[in-house]
Amino acid sequence: MDTVPPPSDTPVGVTVEFAGEYFTLAPGERFTIGREGDLTLDDNRFLHRHFLSIEDAGGLWWLVNIGSRLSATVTDTEGRVQAQLAPGARLPIVFAATTVVFSAGPTTYELSVHTEQPAFRENVPSLDDDGLSTIGAVPLTVSQKLLILALAEPVLRREGTGMSELPSSAKAAERLGWTLTRFNRKLDNVCDKLDRQGVPGLRGGVSASATNRRVRLVEHAIASRLVVREDLAMLDDPELVGERSR
Known part of the structure; x- marks a missing residue:
């Protein structure tokens, strides 16, 4: 994974995609996601009224868990890098496309965040001597x-x-x-x-x-x-x- 030139003091816009809808954020905006907010997901009593927010600071866009109980799984689109976003935690949005998966009760939600100027770009993983990539590999029966x-x-x-x-x-x-x-x-x-x-x-x-x-x-x-x-x-x-x- 290579680093591109450092981001400017003002990040470019990002786009949030959920269920075929697209929401474009301009620098300075704060976007909230939950049972209520800028992106209203579902009238699910297990879901926080405000669960996630997307906001810019220090030249980067950040995904912030503003809930108190639920966590989210954040990954690049290839599933090579994965992190758990616990309540109160924040992660910079550094990939061209970031996938966010989380559950509330029996319902699982998936959304993606796209940025025009990613802080990192992904390389194709190197292959082992046997020609197989082992990044994230888990042998299953x-x-x-x-x-x-x-x-x-x-x-x-x-x-x-x-x-x-x-x-x-x-x-x-x-x-x-x-x-x-x-x-x-x-x-x-x-x-x-x-x-x-x-x-x-x-x-x-x-x-x-x-x-x-x-x-x-x-x-x-x-x-x-x-x-x-x-x-x-x-x-x-x-x-x-x-x-x-x-």
Whole structure:
């Protein structure tokens, strides 16, 4: 990743994209996102009235978490760089296109922020000796990938940015033809694997913690491109039916 010349004292404009709508911000503007604000996402009681803001300071645009409970996953469009934006935290918007994914209750939201003058530009990652890129690579079994796909299916089927309702564990298990016990065991396995790789928010738990873990798994999978829309064919591939019982 190369640095371009330092930004000027006054940043150029940025554009926020959500569900096919575009909002262009001029320097000096402050843009709020939440249940209310400049971008009103949804009448979702789990969502803060004002959750995120975009504002300029010191020659850069910043994404700021002005909420008190929810966090957002922020990544470049290729999923190579990922950060958690906790309540009270802020991140500079340094990529030409930045993806922001977060959840409130069972609903997952995705928006993107585009800047005309990024502070960084991305290089194509170098390849290992075997010709494979290992940046962000997480080896998954077929059943682990199927589990993630079953949970992330509504998000992946959506065109572009927007919001999606995540299925319950029971619905996702039914989609795969698994028992709920088998699904939960596989969910434990994949969450443990990602937790060992440093992905936060995937520790086991019950009640609300279990729901948050499932939501966090989808957030990470979407933001890091662990699963993509083209993978959805696996859910209906008869050749994988045998894999589902493993």
